[in-house]
Amino acid sequence: MAIKRSIIFRVGIIYLFFLGLSFWLIFELISLKLFEADQWKAISHSGSDRNIVDANRGEILDVNGRKLACSVPSYRLYMDLLAEGLTDELFNAHIDSLAWHLSNFFRDKSAAAYKRDLTLARQNGRRYHMVHPRRISYTDLQKVNNFPLFRLGRNRGGFIPEQFDRRELPFGSLAARTIGKLYGESSKGGMVGLEHAYNDVLSGTAGSSAMKRVSGRWVPEVVVPPVDGLDVVTTIDIAIQDVAEHALRNQLVRHNASHGVAILMEVQTGAIKAIANLHRIRQGVYIEDYFNYAIGASTEPGSTFKLPVIMAALEDRTIRVTDTIDTGNGAFRFFDRVMRDSNPAGFGKLSVSEVFEKSSNVGISKVIFENYKDNPRRFVDRLYNMGLNRPLDVEIRGEGRPVIKYPGDNSWSGVTLPWMSIGYEVQLTPLQTLTFYNAVANKGRMVKPKFVKGYSRHGRMVKRFAPEVINPSIASRETIETAHQLLLGVVERGTATNIRNRQYTIAGKTGTAQVARGAEGYRGGGNVEYQASFVGYFPADNPRYSCIVVVSAPSNNVYYGNVVAGTVFREISDRVYATTIHEASTPVIVAQNPNAVLPFSKGGTRDELNKIYGKLGLPVYDKSTETEWISTMATDSAIVMRPRAIPSGLVPSVIGMGAKDAIAVLENAGLNVHMQGVGRVVSQSLAAGTSFRRGNTIYIRLN
DSSP, rough: HHHHHHHHHHHHHHHHHHHHHHHHHHHHHHHHHHHHHHHHHHHHHSSSEEEEOOOOOOOEEEETTTTEEEEEEEEEEEEOTTTTTHHHHHHHHHHHHHHHHHHHHHHOOOHHHHHEEEEEEETTTSEEEEEEEEEEEHHHHHHTTTTHHHHHHHHHHHHHEEEEEEEEEETTTTTTTHEEEEEESGGGGHHHHHHHTTHHHHBBOEEEEEEEEETTTEEEEEEEEOOOOOEEEEEHHHHHHHHHHHHHHHHHHTTTSSSEEEEEEEEEBBEEEEEEEEEETTEEEEEEOOOOOHHHOOOGGGGGGHHHHHHHHHHHHHTTOOOOETTTTTTEEEEEEEEEOSSSSSOOOEEEEHHTTTTOOHHHHHHHHHHHHOOOHHHHHHHHHTTTTTOOOOOOSSOOEEOOOOSTTTTOOOOOHHHHHTOOSSEHHHHHHHHHHHHHHTTTOOEOOOOEEEEEEEEEEEEEEEOOESSSSSHHHHHHHHHHHHHHHHHTTTGGGOOSSSOOOOOOEEEEOOOOGGHHHGGGGGOEEEEEEEEEEETTTOEEEEEEEEOOOOSOOOOOHHTTHHHHHHHHHHHHHHHHHOOOOOOOOGGGTTTTOOOOOOOOEEHHHHHHHHHTTOOOOEOOOOOOOOEEEOOSSSSEEEOOOOOTBBBBOOBBBHHHHHHHHHHHTTTTTEEEEEBBEEEESOOTOOBOOTTOEEEEEEE
């Protein structure tokens, strides 16, 4: 019984304790609400309400400082209809006029409708009422700032313009995939390309602000200022990019190909000067912003892989270029498969040099199989030593994985070695292939491809990136020199004689590969798809640039690398050689050839076009009377230069100009430029010779 009384007593004590605690909490809450409210409100008002202040995102620039990606502000209009200074008297005095201005500006509903909406929002106590869903430009905001009530600001007029940053590409689709894009607004960061790779650099550091109570009014105060992002200066030259995309696009359209790639790299530094990735969305229409095939598409390269194959055998001293190989009638059996040459009749007996120049599959495969069939590891190890099995680890994500099979792998078979020797059962991206050829041009020194020159702020470089060496020597000096001579022979005597020219030398290799389509193999659905390519460097006697062009699935029965890809290479190299390489070259007098057809040229600056025509030895009749901007016309005997008038205060005509020159002329005139397409300007939204206001936007279309 005593135990029971003890338990009841203890439970009672606990009950009384919690009952007392409950009464105390209730008293404190009432006290806080009734007696201490003013004190805590004062403390609250003496403090501040902090907000994040986003930093301005840096710009992405080309190597010469031209904007490739920049943030353009737009604004959505809101109104605090209970702003402290917005009295009933003030609101009623100006609402009719404000409604009329809004109706006249947006032109979507009547002034009466705007007045009704704003009046109802005020009656409902709306402190963040959206005036209109459409965003407006900075230029339009300056007009809206002068509307009745809005001109009084936020505290008296209740006007709240909310800023949004829209990322724009001033050069339209040029290099769009490599430049990249954002997740929606600028503040959400980069999604792909350089926007993603350098997001932290471009984003900067956010700051903070506060609304502080001063003399009975809330005023903004910056507590921690934001640090704007740095500008990323790329290695891309937008003028060369324009040339590369235009040449590639024309060839893709001509052959109705699925997609294509063109990359131009500086030999000594690895700087990427142009990188084009075009994908067909419908017949005749190709877009850049689809997939970065140059970096991400790892495919069987075909005959361009014969260079490292031959170099491996040369390094092991198993062959000499003077050795003779009997290619027979163009077919040779390896176990249960037959290797075939492009020439159905075969090439007969060839030297190793001729095997490479003519790209004989039978010849290459016999050389490699006979010398490595008993020790294939030795051959593959040599390829590995040259770095072909390692990714480049470029800053742009999504690099395709290089695949070089190794003896003992589950997928290794008796025919792997001969088929590997002609560029099958291996996989490389176009950029990985180009990097290897660039190393040959660079005397064996392999440098990492780079897309960014450094960072800048307000036009001044604050960081520069030096070239990064991947492999100081991929092969012996003797092998590199022999490889160089073999590549020269391809253009001078072999499969790429169609791109040979007298102004400068090109060294390179053609590639034509059948494309496997997963489980369907190389003849899925009874059709064979091909990949045509050409990779090399120029001028061969003193290499400055390396270049690769890959065209996938041409569909008009023309698929050889020299025709489909080689001609694009030549068009790019011609323009680059004429405009950027200053070594003297022997001019060719075109007029001496009665069958010569003088090329069409875009309009542009007089000095630049004179330099191009001089390098190519083209006859010129200059009627431009020393004016800076000119137009051109090709006649039977010469290219005629004519002055192009750029009138002050009127919209200039840029029809026929390239992207770089058109943007320069229009921006110098005071216009904001939006561009679509590549090639030459074929239309402009503001008619030439009409008046305009500084800051107006003009839309130009290129083709």
